[in-house]
Amino acid sequence: MILHNIYKIISNPKIFVYTVLWLMVLVFFGTIAQKDIGLYASQMKYFSTYYFILFDYIPLPGGRLTLIIMTVNLASSLFKKNLWKMKKVGVIILHIGGLLLLVGGGVTAQFSSEGNMVINEGENIDFVDDYHRMELCLVNISLEDSLEYIVFDDELLSEGQIINYERLGVKIEIISRIENTRIQNRVTLGDSIYKGFLKEFVLLPKEPDKENTQNRPSIIFRVRGSDNNSDGIYGLFLGQRDLDIFDFKKNQYFTEFRRERSYLPFSIELLDFKKVLHPGTNVAKSFSSEINLIESKVPRRVLIQMNEPLRHQGYTFFQASFIEELDGEATVLAVVKNYGRLFPYISSIIMSIGLLVHLMVNLPKMIRKKPIQISE
Numbered sequence: 192m193i194l195h196n197i198y199k200i201i202s203n204p205k206i207f208v209y210t211v212l213w214l215m216v217l218v219f220f221g222t223i224a225q226k227d228i229g230l231y232a233s234q235m236k237y238f239s240t241y242y243f244i245l246f247d248y249i250p251l252p253g254g255r256l257t258l259i260i261m262t263v264n265l266a267s268s269l270f271k272k273n274l275w276k277m278k279k280v281g282v283i284i285l286h287i288g289g290l291l292l293l294v295g296g297g298v299t300a301q302f303s304s305e306g307n308m309v310i311n312e313g314e315n316i317d318f319v320d321d322y323h324r325m326e327l328c329l330v331n332i333s334l335e336d337s338l339e340y341i342v343f344d345d346e347l348l349s350e351g352q353i354i355n356y357e358r359l360g361v362k363i364e365i366i367s368r369i370e371n372t373r374i375q376n377r378v379t380l381g382d383s384i385y386k387g388f389l390k391e392f393v394l395l396p397k398e399p400d401k402e403n404t405q406n407r408p409s410i411i412f413r414v415r416g417s418d419n420n421s422d423g424i425y426g427l428f429l430g431q432r433d434l435d436i437f438d439f440k441k442n443q444y445f446t447e448f449r450r451e452r453s454y455l456p457f458s459i460e461l462l463d464f465k466k467v468l469h470p471g472t473n474v475a476k477s478f479s480s481e482i483n484l485i486e487s488k489v490p491r492r493v494l495i496q497m498n499e500p501l502r503h504q505g506y507t508f509f510q511a512s513f514i515e516e517l518d519g520e521a522t523v524l525a526v527v528k529n530y531g532r533l534f535p536y537i538s539s540i541i542m543s544i545g546l547l548v549h550l551m552v553n554l555p556k557m558i559r560k561k562p563i564q565i566s567e
Contacts, residue, residue, distance in 0.1 A: 202267040210261040217254055229401030231323065239300065255300065262293040281549025288541030295534020303529040304453060307511060310461040311521045315485070317458035319526045320450035322404050325429070327363075327412075328449065333442040341444075345451060348410060359439045361416040372409040372428050373397040386414075386423035387435030394426045410448050456504060457486040464513060464520045478513055480522040495524065505530070 221237035238254035306319040331339035354363040409428035427448035434445040466478035479496040501508040511525035
């Protein structure tokens with residue numbers, strides 16, 4: 192009896208209506224919030240979360256929790272006995288299509304990734320930089336024919352975290368993590384505890400940009416257990432060129448704070464980048480990248496243009512932007528790996544079939560209905 196009552200509640204069609212209305216409210220407030228906090232922060236606050244806090248103390252359901260409730264409600268409604276009738280077969284197909292669309296959204300939210308590739312002409316790259324996540328790398332430069340990378344993921348780089356890497360006998364304590372950084376010269380020479388870059392400069396926080404990708408994140412950390420008096424406090428920021436060098440167990444390492452990298456099962460070489468300007472201006476009208484897609488050491492020439500992306504092995508490469516420097520041009524490719532990419536297409540077809548079947552089943556009944564007569 193209790194289970195029956197619970198099922199009756201979660202399968203109530205009013206829940207689906209309420210969740211749709213609440214999603215409309217979230218879209219409204221999330222769109223308004225983009226002006227003040229930016230697209231990424233708005234997405235994380237209202238849509239990619241299970242709940243959010245309004246006015247600092249009122250918890251409200253976020254996009255993920257709302258969609259989970261909607262999915263459970265829609266799935267439970269399929270078990271109603273009065274639904275499984277021949278005249279309602281179109282409604283059943285429509286329910287299945289909607290449920291598949293919600294499942295696809297969950298797959299996309301949970302497993303898909305996006306980032307970009309910045310490739311100079313003549314350069315060959317096989318990794319994608321994440322837009323938001325960072326990583327700290329120790330790179331061994333003492334090997335004769337290769338580089339050895341030791342990578343610490345974003346989850347390990349929060350303030351107060353201590354990384355104990357036993358292989359090198361070193362401890363790295365994260366002192367500070369800055370979202371957007373201002374670099375300032377030291378007025379006086381830093382204390383002996385400060386090493387490398389921090390001897391002459393200070394990393395200070397500044398107001399984060401609304402668009403997270405425009406920020407310059409940095410990290411300040413303390414090293415213990417190194418050789419040759421390399422212990423001390425170091426600082427790194429995104430894009431830093433002069434990197435600090437450590438001695439660990441008679442090997443030399445440099446540190447790098449960079450976007451988190453996802454490696455591809457193939458590589459891309461930029462052969463030629465072209466842009467077309469609006470007449471009489473320096474504003475680009477269109478731009479394209481001629482590349483070599485190298486897989487199993489076999490190159491294949493491909494042209495990526497605006498609105499004409501490359502799709503390969505589940506990845507989609509869009510021509511997003513470009514960078515002009517004194518030593519040449521570089522292309523910026525936006526890269527998306529969306530495991531749920533086909534779900535919207537399949538579910539749309541299924542729902543269209545459901546609507547068509549429902550119309551065909553009920554059409555004879557609609558035709559047989561007598562027209563309403565209005566007496567004069």
